[in-house]
Amino acid sequence: MTSTLIVGAGSAGCVLAARLSADPDHAVRVLEAGPVWPSLADLPAELLDPAHLPVGPESPVVWRYPGNLVRGKLIGGSGAVNGSYFVRPPATDFAAWSAAARSSRWSFDAVLPTFRALEHDLDFGTAPGHGDRGPIPVLRTADPTPFSAEFARACAAAGFPERADLNAPQEPVPWTRAWSPAPDTASSVDPTAASDIDSAPVADAAAGTGSAASTSDHERRRTTRADSAVGHPPSNADRAVVGGQAAAEFGGRPMAACSGAGFGRVPLAMSAGRRAGPAVTHLFPALDRANLTVIGSTMATRLLLRGNRVVGVEWVRGRARGRAYADRVVLCAGAVESAALLIRSGIGPESQLRSLGVPVVLPAPVGAWCTDHPEIGVEFAGPAATTQAVALEYLLEVGDLELRPYTPMFTPGLRRLGVALMRPESTGELTLVSADPAVSPRIDQGYLRSATDRAALRSGVELAAQLIGLRVGQVDDPWLRAHLGTSQHLSGTCRMGPAEDERAVVDELGAVHGIDALTVADLSIVPVPLGRGPQATVVMQASAIAESMAV
Numbered sequence: 001m002t003s004t005l006i007v008g009a010g011s012a013g014c015v016l017a018a019r020l021s022a023d024p025d026h027a028v029r030v031l032e033a034g035p036v037w038p039s040l041a042d043l044p045a046e047l048l049d050p051a052h053l054p055v056g057p058e059s060p061v062v063w064r065y066p067g068n069l070v071r072g073k074l075i076g077g078s079g080a081v082n083g084s085y086f087v088r089p090p091a092t093d094f095a096a097w098s099a100a101a102r103s104s105r106w107s108f109d110a111v112l113p114t115f116r117a118l119e120h121d122l123d124f125g126t127a128p129g130h131g132d133r134g135p136i137p138v139l140r141t142a143d144p145t146p147f148s149a150e151f152a153r154a155c156a157a158a159g160f161p162e163r164a165d166l167n168a169p170q171e172p173v174p175w176t177r178a179w180s181p182a183p184d185t186a187s188s189v190d191p192t193a194a195s196d197i198d199s200a201p202v203a204d205a206a207a208g209t210g211s212a213a214s215t216s217d218h219e220r221r222r223t224t225r226a227d228s229a230v231g232h233p234p235s236n237a238d239r240a241v242v243g244g245q246a247a248a249e250f251g252g253r254p255m256a257a258c259s260g261a262g263f264g265r266v267p268l269a270m271s272a273g274r275r276a277g278p279a280v281t282h283l284f285p286a287l288d289r290a291n292l293t294v295i296g297s298t299m300a301t302r303l304l305l306r307g308n309r310v311v312g313v314e315w316v317r318g319r320a321r322g323r324a325y326a327d328r329v330v331l332c333a334g335a336v337e338s339a340a341l342l343i344r345s346g347i348g349p350e351s352q353l354r355s356l357g358v359p360v361v362l363p364a365p366v367g368a369w370c371t372d373h374p375e376i377g378v379e380f381a382g383p384a385a386t387t388q389a390v391a392l393e394y395l396l397e398v399g400d401l402e403l404r405p406y407t408p409m410f411t412p413g414l415r416r417l418g419v420a421l422m423r424p425e426s427t428g429e430l431t432l433v434s435a436d437p438a439v440s441p442r443i444d445q446g447y448l449r450s451a452t453d454r455a456a457l458r459s460g461v462e463l464a465a466q467l468i469g470l471r472v473g474q475v476d477d478p479w480l481r482a483h484l485g486t487s488q489h490l491s492g493t494c495r496m497g498p499a500e501d502e503r504a505v506v507d508e509l510g511a512v513h514g515i516d517a518l519t520v521a522d523l524s525i526v527p528v529p530l531g532r533g534p535q536a537t538v539v540m541q542a543s544a545i546a547e548s549m550a551v
Contacts, residue, residue: 003028003327004029004326007331009076010077010079011077011539014075018286031298032298036294043284050083053391055070063334066443067445075294079535082277086535086536087266087533088166091170092170097526118135119131120135121138122139127165148405160263165267166264263395299316310516330521331518332521335524340441342494348363348366368429370491371491373424374447374457377483379411380417391407392406423531426445426449430442430443
């Protein structure tokens with residue numbers, strides 16, 4: 001009999017499987033919808049190359065969803081195809097997380113030991129708050145590309161401080177925007193017109209943190225550009241101006257003076273030129289255990305329940321169908337597929353279940369809340385890179401904005417500076433349009449509903465224009481909508497919180513409220529927007545939940 005059945009061998013699933021199978025008396029079975037290779041030696045070389053992002057239209061190892069959303073579909077999940085970005089969220093985010101979960105278990109002080117145990121930081125391993133004995137190698141680029149180096153010089157010239165270690169522990173500050181955005185002078189986007197926003201073309205603006213990099217003519221028209229090479233900030237006479245306000249100041253306050261603003265080299269999960277995703281660091285080293293079985297190309301389609309207790313799953317593999325039973329089931333299929341599996345199994349919003357013809361097992365707000373990082377890609381003419389590099393070597397943080405100078409040319413001849421809003425007020429919703437597992441869910445990101453979010457993105461575009469020395473004209477609401485992309489960081493579809501929280505699906509350890517023997521351990525349970533990309537967080541979270549199960 002299987003002790004724990006894990007659905008999904010992505011980032012969270014790899015960590016759970018490795019930790020739980022460390023007990024030889026605990027039988028672990030993992031079902032992965034994508035391909036699984038029998039050993040690290042069999043893994044295709046391109047999947048170990050951190051400069052290679054196998055997420056384009058031809059890739060066979062990703063899920064594809066409407067709205068240009070993609071997720072990894074293979075052993076290692078998105079952690080096997082992303083840009084190796086491994087940056088911890090600041091303490092502020094964990095304070096918000098703890099408040100939402102009403103539990104100190106997710107405070108920064110509580111999670112820091114897990115972060116330390118996971119990492120082998122090759123640059124700061126002996127520094128306070130770091131580790132040098134964990135399975136995940138972390139380093140920063142020693143020899144950045146010319147574009148990355150020039151971006152760093154531009155940030156310094158604009159007055160932003162350089163932060164040597166973006167993963168250094170920071171004291172928590174109130175979880176609010178730390179700077180005053182430009183006034184919301186445009187109003188052409190109706191905050192309630194979600195369908196209109198979602199139907200807008202979505203630019204692929206964040207491949208360095210997990211998105212696809214499409215270079216079709218249709219895609220290229222959706223990203224702003226100007227014929228200007230990156231350089232030092234322009235003079236006041238040449239400064240890009242949007243809405244009559246110079247990019248140097250926002251709300252009368254210099255951007256560089258904003259609390260927490262700064263730039264630095266991106267911590268990367270890699271070593272010796274190889275991507276170090278969770279399959280490499282956790283699951284492959286454990287595959288020779290007799291009590292661990294990992295099965296690929298197998299999709300869980302429905303949970304099996306006896307009353308309110310989960311006892312296994314139904315699965316499909318090509319034309320084969322079957323059932324797998326276990327004492328406990330842990331969902332690690334990602335923010336889209338974990339939520340979809342719950343709803344197909346009768347655990348979800350009651351009205352949605354009835355409209356789908358799915359028998360109601362337990363009404364729950366699955367998919368009713370979710371969040372992501374909206375991103376604008378500012379493109380401009382520049383020289384082609386002479387060498388391949390990881391997608392993101394430097395970043396600049398200003399309040400809730402993250403500016404990303406991508407090293408690949410997603411559009412031939414054009415460099416890209418991403419402007420991502422990391423803590424949006426706008427939230428989204430995931431719903432099923434069919435009970436058929438082959439039909440993709442509908443994901444309404446809810447981007448641009450909030451006037452505050454729109455103003456923040458406008459401010460970020462102004463700053464990007466200043467840094468790279470170009471003019472972009474008026475950035476009004478239609479402009480934002482036309483150039484809107486996603487960072488591919490969907491989270492929160494199975495939100496964490498206490499049982500009395502009407503938005504909560506799981507408790508502080510991921511156990512589904514009202515259902516026995518069922519846990520969710522992936523990014524879908526994070527209850528707040530994260531101020532950094534999620535890879536380091538999901539690995540930490542899975543490790544903490546695994547430890548609680550192993551006790």
